[in-house]
Amino acid sequence: MSGMNRENLTLFDLLGLAGENLTPESCKMHLACWNGTVDPLDVYYAGDFDRWQLGQRQRNFGREYVVSLIRMPARDRWLFIGVYRSLGYEERNEGIRYYYDLERTNLDMGLAGRCVVTFDRIGRQSYPYGETYATQMHVAEILAEPLRVPRFPGFNRVRLTRGELKAIVKASPDSWRVPLSSMSGLYIIVDQETCLQYVGSAYGEQGLWGRWCEYAKVAHGGNKELRRLLKNQPVGDGPPYENNFLYGILETADLRSTKEDVIERESFWKELLGTRAIGLNAN
Numbered sequence: 001m002s003g004m005n006r007e008n009l010t011l012f013d014l015l016g017l018a019g020e021n022l023t024p025e026s027c028k029m030h031l032a033c034w035n036g037t038v039d040p041l042d043v044y045y046a047g048d049f050d051r052w053q054l055g056q057r058q059r060n061f062g063r064e065y066v067v068s069l070i071r072m073p074a075r076d077r078w079l080f081i082g083v084y085r086s087l088g089y090e091e092r093n094e095g096i097r098y099y100y101d102l103e104r105t106n107l108d109m110g111l112a113g114r115c116v117v118t119f120d121r122i123g124r125q126s127y128p129y130g131e132t133y134a135t136q137m138h139v140a141e142i143l144a145e146p147l148r149v150p151r152f153p154g155f156n157r158v159r160l161t162r163g164e165l166k167a168i169v170k171a172s173p174d175s176w177r178v179p180l181s182s183m184s185g186l187y188i189i190v191d192q193e194t195c196l197q198y199v200g201s202a203y204g205e206q207g208l209w210g211r212w213c214e215y216a217k218v219a220h221g222g223n224k225e226l227r228r229l230l231k232n233q234p235v236g237d238g239p240p241y242e243n244n245f246l247y248g249i250l251e252t253a254d255l256r257s258t259k260e261d262v263i264e265r266e267s268f269w270k271e272l273l274g275t276r277a278i279g280l281n282a283n
Contacts, residue, residue, distance in 0.1 A: 010139065011117045011137040014139065025129075028065070028067075028129060029068075030066055031127070032071065032126070033070075049068075054101075063129075064086060065130075068083075069117070076120050078118070078137075080117060082108045082112040085105050089101065118138050119138065150164060161247075162247075165247050186251050198225065219242035229241075
């Protein structure tokens with residue numbers, strides 16, 4: 001992906017080119033963040049964001065347009081998702097939830113999923129008026145293509161965030177599932193917060209794919225030290241700690257390799273990287 005720096009250009013500078021009616025004063029913002037159960041970036045990767053944002057606990061979209069952004073892993077960076085026209089709402093569940101009729105427009109200037117902006121959200125307000133941050137949403141990067149589940153880059157170039165791993169497993173594209181299912185191997189999980197590493201092995205019928213499907217469901221994958229690490233994290237209102245994890249492949253082996261052969265190579269990597277002494281491997 002390539003990008004362009006835009007030091008002083010704001011998101012609304014760009015959106016204003018689409019028409020005179022699209023102004024900060026005509027918009028509510030949807031600043032989609034971790035809500036305690038769902039990471040909106042995972043929802044976006046899965047292709048469900050438009051549908052997901054329709055259900056609201058309060059009447060949050062009270063202007064003509066809704067401009068939606070999703071917080072990216074860096075706390076001050078946001079991915080622009082699109083401009084929607086609010087056509088009203090339907091009240092359900094005795095007023096507890098409101099289901100909006102949001103129509104995606106062509107006022108996004110072709111930047112939906114491509115434009116990354118920077119600003120520091122104050123407090124926890126997820127639905128501010130457009131004018132609240134209009135002058136602060138500076139364009140940091142314009143991606144060549146909309147951000148999406150990455151293509152399989154080859155075994156020696158895999159580097160996945162947890163959100164990407166979950167999205168790939170959910171989508172189950174042949175480009176990932178087939179090669180990962182065809183190989184046993186050794187993988188690594190890196191905690192970006194502490195730089196501690198975990199080395200694991202995958203063998204059996206589904207190879208690496210089967211093992212990573214388990215991690216997509218449960219972040220610790222049943223591993224003792226990863227379980228302890230996640231259990232000891234303080235409870236907060238931000239994304240879960242496991243969003244710090246990166247996943248990569250150290251080496252591959254034929255599915256016909258014996259369990260003993262794979263575990264022997266696992267031990268080699270643990271010794272080489274020191275993951276028993278100062279990492280996240282218990283044995």
